Amino acid sequence: MTTLTKESEQPEHPEVLELDRVTIRFAGDSGDGMQLAGTQFTKTSAVAGNDISTFPDIPAEIRAPQGSLPGVSGFQVSFSSHEIYTPGDAPDVLVAMNPAALKTNLPDLPRGGILIVNEDEFNETNLKKAGYATNPLDDGSLRSYRLYHVPISTLNARALEDSGLTAVQIDRCKNMFSLGLTFWMFSRPLDTTLRWIDDKFGKNKAVAEGNKTALKAGYHFGETTEMFATHYHVPKAKLKPGLYRNITGNEATALGFLTASKLAGRPLFYGSYPITPASDVLHELARFKRFGVRTFQAEDEIAAVGAAIGASFGGALGLTGTSGPGLALKSEAIGLAVMVELPLVIMDVQRAGPSTGMPTKTEQGDLLQAMFGRNGESPVAIVAPATASDCFQMAVEAFRIAVKYRTPVIFLSDGYLGMGSEPWLVPDIETLPKIDPDFATDPATFKPYARDPQTLARPWAVPGTPDLEHRIGGLEKADITGNVSYDAANHDKMVRLRAEKVARIVQDVPDLEVDGDESGGLLVLGWGSTYGVITTAVQRARAQGKKVSAAHLRYLNPLPANLGDLLKRYDRVLMPEINLGQMRLLVRGHYLVDAIGLNKVSGRPFTIAEIESKIAELVG
Amino acid sequence: MVTAKRREPIGPSLSRKDFVSDQEVRWCPGCGDYSILAQTQKVMPELGIPRENIVFISGIGCSSRLPYYMNTYGFHSIHGRAPTIASGLKSSRPELSVWVVTGDGDALSIGGNHILHVLRRNVDLQIVLHNNEIYGLTKGQYSPTSELGKRTKSSPYGTIDRPLRPLSVAIGAEATFVARSIDADAHHLQRMLERAYQHHGAAFVEVYQNCNIFNDGAFAEFTAKEVRADRMIMLEHGQPMIFGKQQDRGLRLNGMKIEVVQLGNGITEADLVVHDETLDDPTIAFLLSRMDYPEYPVPIGVLRAVQRPTYEDLMAQQIQHAIETEGEGALKEIFLEGDTWTVE
Numbered sequence: 018m019t020t021l022t023k024e025s026e027q028p029e030h031p032e033v034l035e036l037d038r039v040t041i042r043f044a045g046d047s048g049d050g051m052q053l054a055g056t057q058f059t060k061t062s063a064v065a066g067n068d069i070s071t072f073p074d075i076p077a078e079i080r081a082p083q084g085s086l087p088g089v090s091g092f093q094v095s096f097s098s099h100e101i102y103t104p105g106d107a108p109d110v111l112v113a114m115n116p117a118a119l120k121t122n123l124p125d126l127p128r129g130g131i132l133i134v135n136e137d138e139f140n141e142t143n144l145k146k147a148g149y150a151t152n153p154l155d156d157g158s159l160r161s162y163r164l165y166h167v168p169i170s171t172l173n174a175r176a177l178e179d180s181g182l183t184a185v186q187i188d189r190c191k192n193m194f195s196l197g198l199t200f201w202m203f204s205r206p207l208d209t210t211l212r213w214i215d216d217k218f219g220k221n222k223a224v225a226e227g228n229k230t231a232l233k234a235g236y237h238f239g240e241t242t243e244m245f246a247t248h249y250h251v252p253k254a255k256l257k258p259g260l261y262r263n264i265t266g267n268e269a270t271a272l273g274f275l276t277a278s279k280l281a282g283r284p285l286f287y288g289s290y291p292i293t294p295a296s297d298v299l300h301e302l303a304r305f306k307r308f309g310v311r312t313f314q315a316e317d318e319i320a321a322v323g324a325a326i327g328a329s330f331g332g333a334l335g336l337t338g339t340s341g342p343g344l345a346l347k348s349e350a351i352g353l354a355v356m357v358e359l360p361l362v363i364m365d366v367q368r369a370g371p372s373t374g375m376p377t378k379t380e381q382g383d384l385l386q387a388m389f390g391r392n393g394e395s396p397v398a399i400v401a402p403a404t405a406s407d408c409f410q411m412a413v414e415a416f417r418i419a420v421k422y423r424t425p426v427i428f429l430s431d432g433y434l435g436m437g438s439e440p441w442l443v444p445d446i447e448t449l450p451k452i453d454p455d456f457a458t459d460p461a462t463f464k465p466y467a468r469d470p471q472t473l474a475r476p477w478a479v480p481g482t483p484d485l486e487h488r489i490g491g492l493e494k495a496d497i498t499g500n501v502s503y504d505a506a507n508h509d510k511m512v513r514l515r516a517e518k519v520a521r522i523v524q525d526v527p528d529l530e531v532d533g534d535e536s537g538g539l540l541v542l543g544w545g546s547t548y549g550v551i552t553t554a555v556q557r558a559r560a561q562g563k564k565v566s567a568a569h570l571r572y573l574n575p576l577p578a579n580l581g582d583l584l585k586r587y588d589r590v591l592m593p594e595i596n597l598g599q600m601r602l603l604v605r606g607h608y609l610v611d612a613i614g615l616n617k618v619s620g621r622p623f624t625i626a627e628i629e630s631k632i633a634e635l636v637g
Numbered sequence: 638m639v640t641a642k643r644r645e646p647i648g649p650s651l652s653r654k655d656f657v658s659d660q661e662v663r664w665c666p667g668c669g670d671y672s673i674l675a676q677t678q679k680v681m682p683e684l685g686i687p688r689e690n691i692v693f694i695s696g697i698g699c700s701s702r703l704p705y706y707m708n709t710y711g712f713h714s715i716h717g718r719a720p721t722i723a724s725g726l727k728s729s730r731p732e733l734s735v736w737v738v739t740g741d742g743d744a745l746s747i748g749g750n751h752i753l754h755v756l757r758r759n760v761d762l763q764i765v766l767h768n769n770e771i772y773g774l775t776k777g778q779y780s781p782t783s784e785l786g787k788r789t790k791s792s793p794y795g796t797i798d799r800p801l802r803p804l805s806v807a808i809g810a811e812a813t814f815v816a817r818s819i820d821a822d823a824h825h826l827q828r829m830l831e832r833a834y835q836h837h838g839a840a841f842v843e844v845y846q847n848c849n850i851f852n853d854g855a856f857a858e859f860t861a862k863e864v865r866a867d868r869m870i871m872l873e874h875g876q877p878m879i880f881g882k883q884q885d886r887g888l889r890l891n892g893m894k895i896e897v898v899q900l901g902n903g904i905t906e907a908d909l910v911v912h913d914e915t916l917d918d919p920t921i922a923f924l925l926s927r928m929d930y931p932e933y934p935v936p937i938g939v940l941r942a943v944q945r946p947t948y949e950d951l952m953a954q955q956i957q958h959a960i961e962t963e964g965e966g967a968l969k970e971i972f973l974e975g976d977t978w979t980v981e
Contacts (some may be wrong), residue, residue: 064978101872209976262977279968286729288721306959308966311729311952315721316754323714323721323751327694330712330722331730353715444974480710480726480733483689488658488705490713491697500660501705 030606033204034249038097040105041199043192044122045114046083047076047090047136050192053093054112057196061209063263063440066253067096070549071438072104075377084146089121096203098252101547102404104437106624110202112195114138114169116147132162133198135191137170167238169194176234178290180227190231197235204250207232257442262440266405266434267294270364271301273412275308276335280413281420281452286328288313288321288337293376294432295340295366318346322363326350329359330489332456332479335414338364341383343374344427345390351425352391355515357477357489358466360419363397366413367431369620378620379432381545384599387427388574394512399573401429403548406636408434411571413449420452422522423474429573431595433622434546438558456532460484465499473518475499522575529577533559533566536586540637542612544570544600547593547623554628563636573600576607584610591615591635593628651682658708664687665773669820669846670699673767674706676826677736682708684834686734687871693736694723696743700767700846703738713951717748720755723762724948731949733891734834737764741782742772745801749781756810759949763833763840766803767820771852789851804926804940807841808919814840815922815941819860820847825871832939838947859930868930872938880934888933895924897933935981 041058043051052073063069074091081088088492095105111130113119115138139154153159154166173194177187193214200207211229218225239248264272278285287310289299303312311328315321322337329335339347344365354361367383369375387399398418402411408430419426457463457476465487466475478485488501495502496510531540533555543551548569555567568583570576584590584604592601593615601614615631617623656678664670681691691709693703697716704711714722719737727735737755744752744766755762771789772778778791782803786795807815814836818829826844833840845856859868870880870888878888879900887909889898898904911920922941929935960966 060976064976066978066980256980258980260973260977260979262973262975275971276968284724284729288725305966305971306956307963308971309956309960311956312730313725316750319718320721320724320751320754323718324725325726326714326727327712327722327725328729329725331726331733333729335725349715352719363663408754443977446968446972447774480692480730481689483687486689486709487713488660488707488711488713490704490711491715 036248036249036251036332036607038095038101038105039110039203039249039251040093040095041109041110041112041203042091042093042101042122042125043112043195044089044091044118045192046085046117047081047088049090049114050189051114052092054192054196055094057068057210057213058199058205059094059096060213060263061200062094062096062251063261064209065205066250067098067265068101068256069094069096069252069438069440070101070104071095072433073436075436077375077377080191080274082146084115084117084143086117086121086147089118091118091122096251098254100254100256100570102552103622103625106626110199112199113637114195116143116149116153117154120147120149126162128160128161130333131165132159133165133167133195135169135195136166137168143313144330159265167198172234172238173231175229177227180230181223182227186224186227186278186626189266190227191593193228193231194235194238197232197237198239200232201236201239202248204248207236208536246356256440259442261440261442261462263438264406264409265297265436265438266402266408266430267366267436268301269406269408270402270412270428270430270435271298273409274302274334274336274362274416275305275310275415276446276449277413277452278308278310278447279446281334281416281454283454284309284311284333286311286313286325286333286335288315288324289339290318290321290343292318292340292343294368294435295338295343295364297435298338298364298366309609318343319350322347322350326354326357326361330357330479331363332454334362334420335360335365336362338366340366340368340376341370341386344383344386348391351397352393352395354425355391355395355397356491356494358423358515359477360416361425362419363425364428364430367429369618375620377432379546379595379622380618380620381431381547381595381599382618383429384458384573385594385602387429388603394516396516397520397574398424398426398519399429400426401545401571401573402434403545403569403571405434405437405439407548407571409441409444417452418522418525420454421525422472422518423475423477424479424519424522429545431546444477456482457485458482464497465489467493467497468514468518471521471524473514473521520575523578526575526577527573529568529581529583530585531566531568532556534564538564538566538587539563539589539591539632540584540587541591541593541628541632542570542584542604543567543593544573547595550623550625550628551593553625554632557625557629558632558636563632565632565636570600581608584608584612589635591631593623593631595622649862651688651762653678654684656681656704656708660705662706663702664699665850667849668902669769669848670703670767672820672823673700673765673826673844673846674703676823677703677765677830678707680827680830680834683831684707684734690732691734691736691740692726694719694726695738696740696748697774698743698772698791699848700738700740701743717743717746717751719743719761720748720751720764724755724758724760726753727760728949728952729855731761731953735762737762739764739766741766741768741770741803745781745803745806745838752806753810756807756812759811759813759838759945760948761838761950763830764842765830765833766841767841767846768803769846769852770855771848772801773848773851777851800837802926803843804841805923808923808926808941812841812941813838813943813945814939815926816841816939817843817845817937819845819856819937821860822937829939832942836942838945859935868911868934869937870910870934872914872936872940874912874914874939877906877911880907881911886934890921895933914939916941917943
C-alpha cells in the first residue's frame with residue numbers, strides 16, 4: 018500500500034511524490050512534547066482532507082528520568098487518501114528525538130523506512146542511558162534505513178536566539194521544529210498549527226512567537242537544504258460528505274453521554290475516581306457545567322458508583338466510569354443496581370491487567386468481569402464501541418438501553434479506543450431519537466416492581482413524586498410489591514425475571530451485518546477496538562481472492578439475535594481478541610460453535626499483518 | 638440559631654402515623670432502635686416537609702432496616718455505602734430532605750472512608766448513627782466502637798483494637814454539625830433530630846442505642862435514670878457547663894484540658910466553660926467529644942454547629958455561574974470544538 022518504504026533512487030532535486038498512505042511516528046522523551054507534535058500533525062492532516070487514525074504510546078504515568086528507555090513517549094498517526102481503519106502497523110517515518118527513543122522504536126521501522134533523528138542528543142550520556150555502546154549514527158548499524166540526522170536542538174536554538182526566551186523555553190520549542198520539518202516533507206500547510214499556537218499561548222506573546230518561529234524554521238530547513246531529496250503528497254480521501262472533526266474515543270464517549278442527557282431531558286451525573294486511561298472522560302465532562310452536568314470526583318471507586326446510583330434514584334442519568342481495577346471495586350454496587358433495577362451506565366476503559374497491570378497499555382481483558390464479575394445471578398447489558406468515533410453512538414446507546422430497561426449497562430471501551438483518534442462525522446442532533454425517561458406518576462396504578470409487559474422494566478418513580486413513596490434495596494424483592502421477600506418461589510421467579518429482562522434487550526439490538534459473503538469460507542468475528550485491523554485485514558484478503566468475511570459485535574450482552582444462525586453459515590470462525598479468548602468462550606457456550614482464537618495480550622493492539630497471516634494460515 | 642433553615646409547613650398537616658409504613662418492624666423486642674424509629678416518625682410532621690420530599694437511605698446492619706418502616710422514599714443499600722448514594726441524590730436533587738441511617742460498623746468500619754468524605758464535603762444530609770458498640774445483625778462480634786478488651790464471639794480473649802470515638806472522627810473530618818443523644822431519652826432525641834434537620838450542611842448525630850441481646854446495658858452505667866444527672870452533662874448553647882443532681886459541678890478549662898470542678902469554695906459559674914457550639918475552632922468540641930465516664934460526665938447535645946457552604950449549593954452555583962457567563966450549553970457548539978472540515 019505504501020510506497021514510501023520501498024527502496025528508491027533519490028533524485029538530485031526535490032520532487033513531489035504522491036502517496037496514498039503514510040504513517041509517521043514521533044518518539045522522544047516524555048518531556049519532549051511528542052504527543053503535542055503528533056496531535057498537531059493529525060489535525061493538520063485532517064483539515065487537509067486525509068482520513069486519519071492515531072494512537073499514542075504513553076509510558077507509565079510517572080515521568081521516568083530524562084533520556085531513559087522507560088521515559089520514551091510516542092505518537093503514531095496514519096493519514097491516507099482513502100478510508101483507513103487503523104493507525105498503521107509499522108511507521109514509514111520515525112522521528113526519534115534521542116537515543117532512547119531510537120532504541121525503543123527502531124524495531125518497528127521496516128528496513129528502508131525514513132529515520133529522522135536529532136543528532137544533538139546523541140551524546141555520550143544519552144547513549145549510555147539508552148544502552149548504546151557505540152553511536153548508532155556513526156557505526157553503520159542504521160545503514161538499511163534512510164537516515165537523516167539533523168541537529169534539531171542546535172538549529173532550533175539558533176532560530177530562537179533573539180526570541181528573548183530562556184534556554185529552557187527555547188529547548189521546549191524543538192518539537193515544533195521537528196513538526197515543521199515533517200510538515201514540509203508531507204506538504205502540509207502550517208496555518209492550523211499556527212492558529213493553535215496563538216490560542217494556546219496567546220497570553221504569553223514571546224512563547225507563542227518562539228513556537229511559531231521554531232515551526233517555520235523546521236519547515237524552511239526542509240525546503241532549503243538538499244537533505245531531503247523528495248517530499249511527499251497524500252491527496253484528499255474520499256470520505257462520506259459532511260462536516261468532520263478529529264476526535265479521540267474518550268472525547269467521543271463524553272460527548273455521547275452528554276448527548277444522551279440532552280435526548281432524555283435529564284441531567285447527567287458522573288461519579289468517578291481518577292484512573293488511567295479513563296480520566297479524560299472526567300476532565301471532559303467537568304467542563305460541561307453549563308449543560309447542567311454534575312461531576313463528582315469521589316473518594317474512591319465505590320463512592321463514585323454509589324453516588325451515580327443515588328443520582329439515578331433521583332431521576333438523573335447516573336454514570337460512573339473507570340478502568341479494570343475500578344470495575345472490580347464497583348462490583349457490589351453494580352449488583353445493587355441490578356437488584357433495584359435503576360438505569361445506570363458504567364464505563365470501563367479497559368487497560369492491561371490483572372491487578373494494576375499496565376495502566377497506559379490496552380487490552381480487552383475485562384469482558385468476563387463485565388459479564389460475570391458480581392455475586393449471584395446478576396445480569397447486565399454490555400455494549401462495546403468499535404472505533405474512536407463509534408464511542409459517541411455507543412455511549413448514547415448505553416443510556417438508551419439503561420433507561421428503557423431500567424438496568425445497569427456496561428460500556429466497554431479500551432485504552433486504544435480512548436486515546437486513539439479519527440475523523441468524526443458530526444451528527445445532526447435533530448435526527449437522533451429522544452430517550453423517554455417515562456417516570457411513574459400515577460398512584461392509582463403504581464407498584465414498585467410491576468413490569469412493562471414488553472420490556473419487563475419496572476417503573477422509575479423518583480422522590481418528590483406525591484404518593485409514590487416506596488422503599489428499594491439490595492434484599493430480594495417480592496414480585497410486584499417490591500417488599501422484602503425470602504420466599505423460595507419468589508426468589509426463583511425474580512432471578513429469572515431479571516435475566517429475561519436483560520435478554521429482551523435484544524429487541525433493541527440491530528442484527529449483525531457481514532462485510533463480505535453471506536455464507537461459506539471463513540468468518541472473522543471481532544468485538545470492540547479490533548474493528549479497524551480486522552476490517553483492513555479481511556478487505557486485503559478478499560482483494561487477494563480469499564473467501565473471508567468479517568462481522569463485528571458492538572452489543573455484547575445480549576448478543577444480536579441473528580448471531581447464532583450467522584455463525585453456522587460459515588465453514589470456520591476466527592475470533593481475534595486482545596485477551597486469551599473471553600468472547601470466544603461466550604460464543605462457544607451460547608452457540609456451540611467451535612470458533613478458533615487469535616489471541617494477543619501484549620498491551621498493544623493487533624497489527625493488520627498479524628490478522629492477515631492468521632487468515633492466510635486458515636484459508637491459504 | 639445561626640444554622641437554622643426556615644421552612645414553612647406545606648400542604649395538609651401530617652401526623653406520626655402518616656410516616657409509618659405497612660411493613661412489620663422486625664427488630665428484637667426491647668431493641669433501642671424502636672425508640673429511634675418512633676422519635677423519627679414523631680419528628681417528621683414537625684419539620685413541615687412534604688412527605689414525598691423525604692428520603693431515608695441506609696447501609697447494612699440492624700439500624701439500616703429503618704427505611705423499610707418509614708412511609709417515605711427509602712433506599713436500603715449496601716454495607717457502608719449509604720453516604721455515597723445520599724451524596725449523589727442530594728447533590729442532584731437539593732430540594733429533597735435526605736437522611737442517612739447507619740450504625741457503628743456500617744459508618745465507621747466498612748464505610749469509614751465515606752463518612753470522612755461526606756462530612757468534609759458538607760453535603761446537607763442528616764446522618765444518624767445508631768451506636769450500640771456491637772455487631773448485632775451478625776450476632777455479636779465486636780465493633781469499631783467496642784471497648785478495648787471486650788470479650789465477644791469473635792474476641793474470646795478480649796479485643797486488642799482500640800475503639801473509635803464517633804464524634805471525634807466527625808470533628809476531625811470537618812463536620813459542621815456534631816451531636817449526641819440517647820435512644821431512651823425520647824424528648825432529647827427528638828430535639829437533636831430537629832436540630833440536625835435545621836442545620837444546613839452535613840449533620841452528624843450519634844445515638845447511644847442499647848442492643849439488649851448482644852450488648853445489653855452498654856451505656857447503662859451513665860444513662861440509667863438514677864445516675865444520669867451525675868454522670869452525663871446536657872450541653873446547652875450559651876450556658877455554663879454545669880451538671881449533677883444538685884447542679885453543683887461543672888467543667889473548667891485548665892490549659893488545654895477540661896477538668897471537673899465542684900462549685901463553691903471560691904469556684905463559681907463564672908469559672909466554667911460557657912458552651913458555644915458555633916465556635917469555628919473545633920478544639921473545645923473535640924475535647925468534649927473525648928470525655929468518657931468515669932473520668933468525666935458524658936456529654937449529650939450539640940457539640941458543634943457551624944455554618945459553611947454546602948456541597949450541593951456550591952455545585953449548583955458553579956452550574957449557574959457557568960450558564961450565566963458562558964451561556965447555556967448547546968451541543969452543536971461542543972461538537973464543533975477544535976478544527977473542523979467539510980468533505981464535499
